[in-house]
Amino acid sequence: MNAEGQRLVVISNRVAVPKARGAAGAQGGLAGALNSALGERGGVWFGWSGEVDDDPADNVHLHRAEDVTTATIDLTTRELGEYYNGYANETLWPLFHYRIDLARFEQRTGEGYERVNERFATSVMPLIDADDLVWVHDYHLIPLGDRLRERGAKNRIGFFLHTPWPPTRLLTSLPYHERLVRTMLAYDLIGFQTREWLSSFVHYCETELGASVDKCTGTIRFEGREVIARAYPIGIDWDHFQAQGETGEARQAEQRLLASTRHRTGMIGVDRLDYSKGLPERIDGIGRFFDQHPDRTRDLVFIQIAPPSREDVKSYQQIRQVLEQKTGQINGARSEVDIVPIRYVNRGYSHAELYGFFRAAKIGLVTPLRDGMNLVAKEYVAAQDPENPGVLILSEFAGSALQLGCEDDDGTARGAVLVNPHSPDAVASAIARALDMPLEERKSRYEAMIGTVRDDNVQAWTARFCDDLAAD
Ligand code: F6P
DSSP states (O other): OOOTTSOEEEEEEEOOOGGGOOSTTSSHHHHHHHHHHHHHHOEEEEEEEEEEOOOOOOOOEEEEETTEEEEEEEEOHHHIIIIIIIIIIIIIHHHHTTOGGGOOOOHHHHHHHHHHHHHHHHHHGGGOOTTOEEEEESGGGTTHHHHHHHTTOOSEEEEEOOSOOOOHHHHTTSTTHHHHHHHHTTSSEEEESSHHHHHHHHHHHHHTSOOEEETTTTEEEETTEEEEEEEOOOOOOHHHHHHHHTSHHHHHHHHHHHHHHTTSEEEEEEOOSOGGGOHHHHHHHHHHHHHHOGGGTTTEEEEEEOOOOOTTSHHHHHHHHHHHHHHHHHHHHHOBTTBOSEEEEOSOOOHHHHHHHHHHOSEEEEOOSSBSOOHHHHHHHHTSOTTSOOEEEEETTBTTHHHHEEEOTTSOEEESEEEOTTOHHHHHHHHHHHHTOOHHHHHHHHHHHHHHHHHSOHHHHHHHHHHHHHOO
16 A cells, blocks of 8 residues: 555654754754655654643643644653653663663663653544554654554554664663563564664564564564564655755855865764764874874864754763864864864754855765764765765764665775774775875766665655555
8 A cells, every 4th residue: 555645643752843943953864854754745743842841731732834733742851851861862872872881771761761652652642543654753762652552543653763773682781671672563664774773673573582573574473463674764855955055055155164174175074962973083083194194284174063962961961072172182283373174063054054065075074983874974975066076984884884885896885985983094094085086986986876865865765664654
């Protein structure tokens, strides 16, 4: 069955109602992707308003606009602490990004997480009609499908995880891991960004739960239920992003960056200020490049745009300090009266401005230590001039590396220059290579990437997921 015509109910932690949007560029890929999915189909988008209200009244705020109704609830201070800052971002996020050293395991926050999932289920249930497709997003809401089933939902319910899924031996360090994963099997369809995260999930289901798995169809059979698990790599909103590139705002941003970098090559990074993004490691790689090529301080300027994120969580406060210190050290050692090698900017920019910055910067540096997908890598490629494209340096541990780091039949590397982000030497030599790369190679690498960036876009992602969800 095709999902067209069926109303969609999307449920995610954040909802991009104007009040909750925050600085552009800080909201991550999820909000943009869902905006576009719902814009096409119409329906309801339910989630947290971004506001805190300690009044216990359980009001749902409804905002009706053309085809999409956004419905939000406020969280109490305690819920915010236990569910969002606590279990979601101090336990699941680090664990899912392979950072068990940063993960905290507290029963109190786990219980708060469960309670907020219950509250989401109770509040959204009256908004779901019998024929709706229900699509739940991300690690904040893993048990939600199960809670909706408990309340009688018979709909087709899908879940998409925007982050990586950790290897089984890492996941088993989570207390009550089995309970969490069992609740996932209440969904009809579970989507992951890449085959790598999918196969870790399947491995867990087989080895820890004893489920039987048909790897051709992705069918997992467990205790009388059948669930499909597949990879659905998310893409960018190509048309929207290209339209942004046509604006005066984008052109001004491009000129602004070009004018300020003059004869130097601009290299850009745009990331939420998050330890998974590998920012201190990136700065170490840049430091290594300048150490190895002291004569090239005047050739390169690095612009790191890093809007702060999850500022109440300690590991995020710490990463910010480390980054400021490392940036300060390199700038102190390498600056001249007229040049500063690293521009470090703690704010977000509009999509149009980012398009302009990406186009002006001849190197895109995207080096997360672990990332579900990373749409910045795709946006960087999408903003390039086909006649004079820049070079994308991409972490081999980003989900997008599976699509953008390709090889020809003869084994020649095409697409992005892939690096191990943990190695400052690897990052330094990739920068040296990108700086000196001839136009012909830049063009052929760009051509190897642009097709997937354009065609495997967010609309195609939504259609694939929703069609599979609608199919019985
Ligand atoms: O992709 C992971 C994610 O948590 C998204 O859900 C979200 O859009 C983005 O990161 C930003 O995070 P937060 O909502 O915590 O600011």
